[in-house]
Amino acid sequence: MAMSTDTEAHDVEDVYYDPYDVVLNANPYPMFGRLREEAPLYYNAQHDFYALSRFDDVDKGLVDHATFSSARGIILELIKANLDIPPGLLIMEDPPIHDIHRKLLARMFTPRKIAALETQIRDFCAESLDPLIGTGHIDFVADLGAQMPMKVISMLLGIPEDDQEFIRDHTNRQMRTEAGKPMDHEHGLATGEIFAAYIDWRAEHPSDDIMTELLNVEFVDETGATRRLTRDELLIYLNVVAGAGNETTTRLIGWAGKVLAEHPDQRRELVDDPALIPQAIEELLRFEPPAPHAARYVARDVSFHGQTVPEGSVMMMLIGAACHDPRQFGSDSEEFNIHRPLRQHLAFSVGTHFCLGSALARLEGRVALEELLKRFPEWDVDLANARLSPTSTVRGWESMPASTP
Template sequence: MTISADDSDVQNADTAAELYYDPYNVDLNMDPHGVFARLREEAPLYYNDKHDFYALSRYEDVNKGVIDHQTFISGRGALLEIIKSGMEIPPGTLIFEDPPIHNIHRNLLSRVFTPRKVQALEPQIREFTARCLDPLTGTNRFDFVRDLGAQMPMRVIGMLLGIPEEDQRRVTDHGEATLQSDSVDLMATGEVFAEFIDHRTEHPSDDIMTDLLNAEFEDETGTRRRLRRDELLMYLTVIATAGSETTTRLIGWAGKTLADYPEQRAQLVADPALIPQAIEEILRWEPPALQIARYVTRDVEYYGQVVPEGSAMLMLVGSANRDHRRFPPNGDVFDIHRELRSHMTFGAGTHFCMGNALARLEGKIALEEILKRFPTWEVDWPNAVPSQTTAVRGWESMPTIVS
């Protein structure tokens, strides 16, 4: 069944009945924009009876819904499958928390992503990127994901946390394996950091791991204390996994998108100062996470229809980002010169992504260094491998033929 605003939003009953969005369809998620365009116009409030969820697709609805953390809560999970499972969320899972406890934990972790600490990483990130790319210079092939994107984000998290470089690869491999499994075991992921916590406990240093070990805060009971070991493991897991896979996918989408728009790619080669704006447009155009799921705490009305308390609601980020009402005249046009307006790729409100500046920096450096060495390329489609995960979409391999 499809629910819509009123007769003006539905062309006819037959057309509306054919409109179907399945968030578990990997192939559809790789190119959902035709369906999203129809949802925005024909069914701005959509209901899927097979998977029992509602969805909002227009920018204004999605933005306001994500910000309204009292009506749409994260405490039951931020993925549809977690909400529907009814599983108990492990304490300290920042992305699955609501205020006031979320604010306490967020404030504690925000010290990890201060502008100073993020910008201080630029030389290290650039040097690592050059090490990945230099051996490939002069060859005719480059894989945006396997040669760079899959390695960079977790390595950067390792730099941020003070994990020795020789151990960063192991953390990367563990994080990738966990995220690509059928079910994400957050506590198992956290254990990979255990030995680094033990080492920093005995050998403090000027790094974020030490900062978090020594940080004192007032918890939800009013008690002033430090993080317990299990809390710290969970925090490190959230830091390491929440942004790594998405940044990997961003770099893959950059390779695909700029191959599709060679004229705009040539402008970036000629004027690298345009690259930050291009990263922003790629983030809007092909967000790695297409939706944010929320649990509905009270009956709420959209377009003359009631969404009942206890429902699951998908906020369709990928659709909101192309809504012409927000991005005129046509949100389905890729344009690196587009007037900058905030998009929904990093969320909004209390759950706005703390690592957004780091992700933008990684994307900027990646494109700058790639375009210096490989100004033109075409995608080697027979060997491209789409990711089979539904939570974060993109490419396991984005091989290109460099001309």
């Protein structure tokens, strides 16, 4: 169905959202607020996408995979490129095949397995933070955020320490964009060849890690056949886990450094009562979600706010806007408040694609904050020298330097 000529509902003058706009992305929340109120279904003609910004719309849209498909990618430029997405790229699949692949990976992230990691995560934090005591400075990203999640995910995958930084930088590079430019999808869908040598070695030397488990797991695929994963599927799985396991927790820790510096009274409460930290992590995720949007292919005509979005369109689900919606979070939704009554946020998405690693991310965030605040109850961030990451898909800091008394 063609676009309605009644454009007032979504083409409001000077209400503008562009995921590649560097200035806008530095603080998108004022514009997100205008989108929610003035253009709850927004259309961007330049990049040809629609966007939803209200909590209920985004919540329902993320759950409705029959209308909003992930199978062509979840990033605007990937959907536009109309590529063949290789099987096993979990975040870019719909049920039923998604459910088969997800079930396999879910075995790696059971609550028991995650809980068993706490001591090691604490040790990794101590390794990163202890050398900084007395130096007067810390970079929340370089010194902790980029180190600890990498060590945890590498331990899970069985990647030797000598190669961990190389793997992390490689998977992060795949998400990188030049400031203000789309992702280079030619290089953005690598099949994880970087892990090939480990797979071959691990096949000969089994261990208690995800790689060994995935090498040996048998499952019923979408054709009804019982089989093991192919080498290509395995490579893609490992790429997904390595990328997802590094980038978002890194950004969460960077945001914690900035936001808590700007709210010293709440930071002091966390120092005095660490039992408040899990709630603070939820509020940080809501207040500055590291993945601020997810794109979907519109598989059938759908209507929002009196407008029809035609089949074949791209819909951006603005998670960052939804997480600040006063309809869900109250009149103080634009404020950071560790005592906010817990309500569902969308930082880990929802429905079929609810983040598999959410329990791990929460655990890493909690332990990182506990260990940070134990050693550094106060700090001031150096925003003049902080650098925002250039990816259009993940929003956070590349560097967040701070001084510690």
